[in-house]
Every structure is written in structure tokens, then in C-alpha cells.
Amino acid sequence: MFASAFDGIKNLLIGLGVTFKNMTTEPETFQYPEVKRDMPSRYRGRHFLNRDENGLEKCVGCSLCSINCPVGCIHVVAAENTEENRVSPGERYAAVYEINILRCIYCGYCEEACPVDAVVLRDHYELADYDRDTFVLQKDDLLKYPEPNQFRVNYLGNTSKV
């Protein structure tokens, strides 16, 4: 009985020691609006459409992303490229490319299915907005690559990922 009581008291003191050690260590808190987390390099955040080295859209309008999407949040309408109006290097391009990011589950299947690496998910995670219409991303929203999370800009100096 005394041995178990002694053991219990010892364990209580160990517990107190653990919390005391916690107090002396630096808090793990991110001061969120000022300091933003550097997300893991394979984090699946907001979608973007890539351009190739000539400035043409990579997307060839094959709709594989749309077919693969488990929730059906991608809508693609393809159109033919012409000599005067060349949008993508392939035969066709996406005339309409919409992603409903309210419905999206960020599984990344579209990125995996894409044969030309056009659609990608990057580490933008601040997706809240006041207007519901802004959540259906149009092609020009997706082609713009806005400044990523400020943490990368301020602390790493590297905003582009290949």
C-alpha cells in the first residue's frame, strides 16, 4: 500500500514537472493574421491553371479533370484553337473552365488526372469570402496566381513553385 501510494505521488510530481517544463518552453502559437503558416509543399489548397513557357495556357480542354472529380465541381467547355486565336499549344483549349470551390473536397484527383499538368492545387488556404458567387472560380481567376500566403513572401522570399 505504501509502495503504491509512493508511486502515485511520484507520478503526480512527474506530471507537475512536465507542465512546468511546458511553461518554460516557447509557445507554439502562430500569431495568425500577422504570421501565416508555411504549408507543406504538397498541401492541397486552391486550384490554379498553369501557363507554359511561351505564355500559352497549358489546358487543352480534355475534361479529364471534370470526369475524375468525385463531387463534380469542375465544368469544362472546350473550343478549337485557330491560327489567329491560339490559346493553348494543343488542338483545343478550355473556353470555359469553372471550379465550384464550395463543393470541392480538395482531393487533388483533377491534378492527378491532368495529362498536361495544367490544373494544380497550391498552398493558398485563406478561401473565405463574403459573396457566394466568388466561390465559383472562372478561368481568369484560376489563371491569375495571386500572392501566396504572406509567410512565404516575408520569410522565405520564394513565391513560385514549379
Add this chain to the structure above:
Amino acid sequence: MIDWVFDFISDNAGIIIGCIKAVVVAIVLLQCVPFLVWLERRLMGRFQVRLGPNRVGPFGLIQPIADSIKLLFKESIITNSADKFLFHLAPAIVVFTAIVSFSAIPFGEPVTIFGQTFGLWVANLDIGLLFVFAVSSMGIYGMVLGGLASNNKYSLMGGLRSAAQMISYELTLGLSALGVIVMTGSLNLSDMVKAQETIPNIIIQPLGFLLFFIAGVAETNRAPFDLPEAEQELVAGFHTEYSGMKFAMFFMGEYINMITMSALVTLLFLGGWNSYGLPLFPILAFAGKVFFLLCVFIWLRSTFPRIRYDRLMTFGWKVLLPLSLLNLLFYGFIKAL
């Protein structure tokens, strides 16, 4: 006219000074509550490797003021089936008894200002310790009545638990304090401090200190003995149905009880305002010890999980009570020799 005023003051100087002292102590005590809430939230945060509130004001110091403004403006909801009178009375009892029980606590030697000697206490009672115990146990009526009047099963169970817990641990509290009373031969709290001028009681009676402190944590319904408000089982225990300022009053009562209990431990076991060679003002030594004990309260809360109800009873009756009886017998024996 002026003469009459001066005559009145000189005739009733004792009463007027007493009233002023009572008001000052009550106000200071109530001002300690927001600070203590802030301290608890900050310190708990640090114990859990996070920051705690740091947005409102420097170091989040204005946070408790923001909280209390929020609580003041909140709607005070009273359920239809509640007993209105007792429902209103319960939080008042809790705060009232908490403040009154602090009135018997001295926090320094008498000081002389303008040729007049002031004791740094509201009332230096010869039965000081008994008074504190008596009044602070009255506070349990607030919790029981609050649980009863809410007409809610969780509240009632919280109230019952707090009553059972109080009965079990009050015994240990009193018996472990008796060890000190036996050695000092007085119930007067400032006499007890005088008796510890050379050596504090914690060195003479370490077991008594431990028992008193554990029972004190249980008396103030603090974690790991916060069964009356066990969130996981009882929603919020006896104050489930309370909202707004009445809820805040329960909180105030709890924190003032914490201060009172820390002050009692300081007076009984840590030598009160004796600073043992350290160059400190007596009142600062006292405040520092109380502050340290409050930090220990918070430290305990952030470390230990809540005790199960039957274990609480077993621990109180089968472990703490026999130990405190043995403690009392031992020091009674020493005193008799």
C-alpha cells in the same frame, strides 16, 4: 455644524475606520478577480505551450474587463420552472460569504499613521480561523440552492456533489488546521503568524500543510476536485442554468474563495507576513506568498485530470481523514510532553 461633524468623527472613529477598511478590502478583493481570471488564462496557456489571451490590451490585460462588460450586457435567462427567489439568492450568497470570510484575514502587522494605529485587517477576531471556516462553508448553501432552484437534473447533481464534497473535505481541513491550533494555542490568525516568527509551520508540520492544501483545493471546488461543475458529465454543474452577471457572480465567489484559501494557507503554514530575512515589506511578503499559492492552484488545474466521484469520497474519508487524525494526535502528543 463643523464641530458637530468633528465630534461625530472622533466619537465614532473606530466604526468609521472599520467601515473604510471593510470597503477598501472588499473593493481590492473584487478587483483581484479580473486579474486572477487573466492570470489563470495566461498561465494555463503557458502550461499548455500556447499564449493565452494577448490581443486585448498589453499582454491581454484588458481581456477580463471586456469579458465582464460582455457578461453585464448579456441577457439573464431564468427558466420558467426555476424557483425565482432562490435562483436570485444563490449567487448572492456565494459572493457574500466569499467576501465576508476574507474579512477575518489579517495581512500585516499594525501600522501607525498620524499617531493612529491601524491593524491591517478588517476584523482581528479571537476566533478568526473558526469564523473563516464557518462563513466559507456557508458559501456551499449558494451552490446547493443554485442547483436546487434551477430545477435541472445536472444542476441538482452538481449541488449535491458540492455538498458531499464540502462535508468530506471540511473535516480534513479543520483537523489539519487543528494541528497548528494545538501548537499555537490560539485561534487568532495574527497570533498564529507571531508564533511563526522564527520558523514557518510548513517545516514543523509538512504533512499538515499538504493535507490542508489538498483539502483547500477541494473546498474551493478547483480542479482536480471540481466535481460540482464537471463539464463532461454535468454540463456545468450547479451553474448550468445561470447566465449573464449571475453566472459571473458564481465565478467571482470561486476566485475570492481561492484567494481566501491561499491567504489561510499562508497564515497557517507559510508564516504569514514574516519574510525570514528577506528585505520585504510585511504586506509584500504576504501578497507574494498568496500569489505563489494562487499560481500553484492554476498549476494543479492545468496538470491533473478530474478525480472520479467515488475516488474522491474514498480519498477524502479513507486517506485524508485518517492521516489528518494521526497528524493531530502526533502534534497533540508533542504538545502534551
